Ligand SMILES: Nc1ncnc2c1ncn2[C@@H]1O[C@H](COP(=O)(O)OP(=O)(O)O)[C@@H](O)[C@H]1O
């Protein structure tokens with residue numbers, strides 16, 4: 001192993017999202033990612049079930065007469081059993097309505113992040129405060145810091161939108177707007193030469209689309225999510241009712257994102273006064289459907305926000321951009 005390989009291997013980035021937890025590591029010149037759904041379900045205990053889960057390497061925990069299946073497989077189990085998944089987080093933060101949130105987030109993190117005895121550096125993402133509200137991050141951030149410190153890491157947090165900028169905007173010297181459209185939130189950060197000057201979140205994102213569409217179609221939100229991830233795209237042609245309903249709520253979500261940007265720009269005093277046009281990068285799972293970028297651009301132009309853009313583009317790897325940015329921040333610290 002070359003010395004630089006060892007150094008690279010020593011840092012990790014973790015994107016702790018409402019919907020998914022993603023680990024980024026560097027191996028030589030490439031970035032590697034591993035992801036788990038940030039959700040769980042309980043199934044009745046039997047030794048056969050336990051053995052099969054072990055055999056298939058499905059992350060799980062035995063708890064009395066139940067087995068808790070956490071991570072990726074929980075979504076499929078919930079779909080088959082026609083129940084909802086339980087969620088450790090809601091709108092970017094630990095879910096106060098879920099008594100097991102702390103335990104389960106710890107388990108999901110441990111299924112991805114291995115313990116270290118070398119005090120490796122770890123950066124994890126945190127959301128920005130909702131537009132117009134006070135920062136309410138203290139408990140969430142301290143809890144995650146503890147989970148990662150207990151695994152032996154030297155831990156720091158990074159704003160999620162800034163992580164997108166670190167991942168995608170090296171070419172503009174980290175000047176521009178990074179947007180992550182996730183499950184619980186859209187996170188937006190404006191940075192000037194790598195310094196974050198404005199960041200905020202909007203509480204409408206993928207989960208909002210799923211739960212709103214579910215109330216119309218009468219299906220479970222988890223099932224809507226699976227269908228949406230499988231086949232939704234913007235093309236003005238509706239194969240079925242779900243597609244039409246998803247388009248309606250996607251549009252509403254993009255509207256609220258754009259109106260949030262408009263409001264933030266109108267009320268912020270600390271934005272760079274230069275008229276230098278800014279690049280906008282879109283990332284996160286909710287930005288994946290074909291046509292999302294075009295739809296966002298159209299709605300942004302219609303909103304007549306006084307910013308000029310050099311480009312509006314999708315991140316190279318939208319679902320991994322935040323984790324990669326967190327890793328880049330950790331690596332840069334040396
Ligand atoms: N292919 C896809 N098409 C549409 N939505 C998707 C797709 N893949 C993931 N999503 C949605 O993206 C959201 C999760 O995005 P992610 O960036 O992982 O979020 P978070 O930061 O909240 O963990 C969820 O609402 C999920 O349903």
Ligand SMILES: [Mg+2]
Nearest residue numbers: 017180182322
């Ligand atoms: Mg995210």
